[in-house]
Amino acid sequence: MYETLEVSEAPPSGPRFWDSATELPRVILEMSSLAYSWPLLANASRGDGHTVLALPGFTAGDQSTLLLRRILRRLNYTALPWELGQNTGSVELQQQLRVRFQAVLAEADGKVSIVGQSLGGVFARILAHEFPDQVRQVITLGSPFASSGPDNVNSLVSRLFQNLSGMDEDEMRDQMLEFPAAAPPVPSTAIYSRSDGVVHWTTCLEYEGEQAENVEVVGSHSGMAFNPTVLSVIADRLAQPEGRWQPFERRGCRALLYPQPAQPDKFTNGRLA
Numbered sequence: 612m613y614e615t616l617e618v619s620e621a622p623p624s625g626p627r628f629w630d631s632a633t634e635l636p637r638v639i640l641e642m643s644s645l646a647y648s649w650p651l652l653a654n655a656s657r658g659d660g661h662t663v664l665a666l667p668g669f670t671a672g673d674q675s676t677l678l679l680r681r682i683l684r685r686l687n688y689t690a691l692p693w694e695l696g697q698n699t700g701s702v703e704l705q706q707q708l709r710v711r712f713q714a715v716l717a718e719a720d721g722k723v724s725i726v727g728q729s730l731g732g733v734f735a736r737i738l739a740h741e742f743p744d745q746v747r748q749v750i751t752l753g754s755p756f757a758s759s760g761p762d763n764v765n766s767l768v769s770r771l772f773q774n775l776s777g778m779d780e781d782e783m784r785d786q787m788l789e790f791p792a793a794a795p796p797v798p799s800t801a802i803y804s805r806s807d808g809v810v811h812w813t814t815c816l817e818y819e820g821e822q823a824e825n826v827e828v829v830g831s832h833s834g835m836a837f838n839p840t841v842l843s844v845i846a847d848r849l850a851q852p853e854g855r856w857q858p859f860e861r862r863g864c865r866a867l868l869y870p871q872p873a874q875p876d877k878f879t880n881g882r883l884a
Contacts, residue, residue: 634808638834648839656850666731722747739795748798752835755814794823798856
């Protein structure tokens with residue numbers, strides 16, 4: 612079912628120059644496409660009211676997930692912001708997120724699903740590994756959780772991360788290698804794009820398992836939370852009854868919108884499963 616990547620043991624470099632150069636125009640196009648796709652999203656599968664925590668990407672805050680949360684609320688979810696300001700990627704911020712998650716759990720009626728964009732998705736997976744009994748499922752949007760170091764990231768973004776997080780290049784690499792590459796012990800969906808202009812797309816691939824999958828979309832990195840095809844996948848995944856998770860189906864028209872997903876072998880990204 613899944614394509615296996617033929618890659619060497621060497622980790623990939625960053626995204627292609629053309630993908631990085633066209634990142635911003637593609638984000639604008641994705642945001643514009645919501646004008647005609649909004650009615651379809653409003654009629655997506657409705658949820659059971661459970662809590663969904665939305666985590667922003669690097670340098671972003673809750674404004675970046677506002678549209679996503681608004682759509683999820685219309686679909687009958689309790690969609691919550693992370694309330695921690697700008698995501699700088701610092702170690703201190705990760706600890707604050709653990710405290711925030713505990714506060715969300717205290718108010719939630721059951722397990723919590725987590726949707727994280729980019730670095731927010733990496734943090735979502737960490738929470739799922741640490742609190743598997745409290746996390747219902749994880750959905751990541753262009754999250755480089757399998758990155759082996761700053762070389763996998765756009766050089767400008769890498770330098771910005773070092774400045775905001777207070778880490779040097781070696782510390783950044785060490786932190787990335789600490790991120791668990793193996794799938795979390797909860798249902799997980801990794802959404803990625805081969806034309807990602809911020810991180811190398813293979814670093815966003817999940818190691819397939821009974822409750823883990825990859826879903827490929829056509830789009831940018833930063834615009835995933837505005838991309839109608841991404842939002843449709845999120846709605847589909849969250850609507851599944853608890854304990855009855857099934858992989859995303861690419862039948863009918865979906866096969867035209869969603870390319871055949873890739874499946875990493877054990878040395879993809881230079882990291883072992």
